[in-house]
Amino acid sequence: MVHGPGGTTRFLGEVRSAVTGRAAALVIGTLVLQLAFIASYVGAFHRPKPADVSLGVVAPAPVAAQVVRQLGALPGDPLEPTAVPDEATARRRIGERELDAALIVDPRGTTDTLLVAGGAGASLAQATEAVLTRAERAQQRALRVVDVAPAAAGDARGLTSFYLAVGWCVGGYLCAAILAISAGARPANTHRALIRLGVLALYAIAAGLLGAVIAGPVLDALPGSLPGLWGLGALTVFAVGALTLALQGLAGVVGIGLAIALVVVLGNPSAGGAYPYPLLPPFWRAIGPALPPGAGTWSARSLAYFHGNGLTCPLLVLSGWAVAGTLVALGLALRRSRGPAPE
Secondary structure (H helix, E strand, O other): OOOHHHHHHHHHHHHHHHOOHHHHHHHHHHHHHHHHHHHHHHHHHOOOOOOOEEEEEEOOHHHHHHHHHHHHOOOOOOEEEEEOOOHHHHHHHHHOOOOOEEEEOOOOOOEEEEEEOHHHOHHHHHHHHHHHHHHHHHOOOEEEEEEOOOOOOOOHHHOHHHHHHHHHHHHHHHHHHHHHHHHOOOOOOHHHHHHHHHHHHHHHHHHHHHHHHHHHHHOOOOOOOHHHHHHHHHHHHHHHHHHHHHHHHHHOOHHHHHHHHHHHHHHOOOOOOOOOHHHOOHHHHHHHHHOHHHHHHHHHHHHHHOOOOOOHHHHHHHHHHHHHHHHHHHHHHHHHHOOOOOO
8 A cells, every 4th residue: 555645656657657648538538439329329219209200191182181280280290291192102102212101091981091111110100100099099080000011020120221231330430440450540641541441342342242141141131132232231331431441540549439429329329220210309310311320221221121212312321421431531641641751
């Protein structure tokens, strides 16, 4: 045990030598990242409730207008109803991912039909059913539910697309982090940056294929085109990896933490996996489609259950991250290689 001023001084000196200022800063940064992780996940998931669920209403014109008005006035705005001319159009728009669900009103009976898409997320279908069941009961009517895009038998609650996208994202930033740790977070020249990007591209191709094979033929958890999922996986992995390389070029090792904050802390809870976008709070609902996990999850579900519809925007998002990350990583490496030679 240390006694006296001299012993205290020696002890503090040992602490400073054991935990450098840089290490202390990184530990504090880790604590902040951990607390942000908790706040983001709990904030996104602690109180899911539907808001502005896009609902088609099929009924004769006078009845449709009345139903749309009544459903649009429900407390909390859980639904965003719009009149649709017929059931075929409603089914087509659900398949094109323009509608989340559709209500087919039977003016001659007391039972209406709700069309849902379980492949887009079981929690969204269940929440929509719960809202409309209460609304129908208030009108002394009953509700029959038909799933027009059901999840596969091996895809419990439609979560496979989410976990597959998250797995691809994890591989992307881990691969980039390993490349950085092995030979310096900031590449010394453009040749090294190009080599890292090339290795990342090869890794993305392999990871995309193997992930699609595991989720599809091996576990029979996700239907859809194997080449399509392979391409999506390769793009997702490369986009996240390029983003991580760019952040490492900007901030060094700290860039790995920034990538985790963007992809994991913000991206995963806002991806629409466990709770699709209409069930998320406004902040997470707004950022989800613009981040790789959300774009990857939406795209995988589109390929698996909606014949590839609704892919344009999420693929542009992933491509944008891939291109931006590549250009920033190369630009920083070029700038560094043209700088003054180190002493």
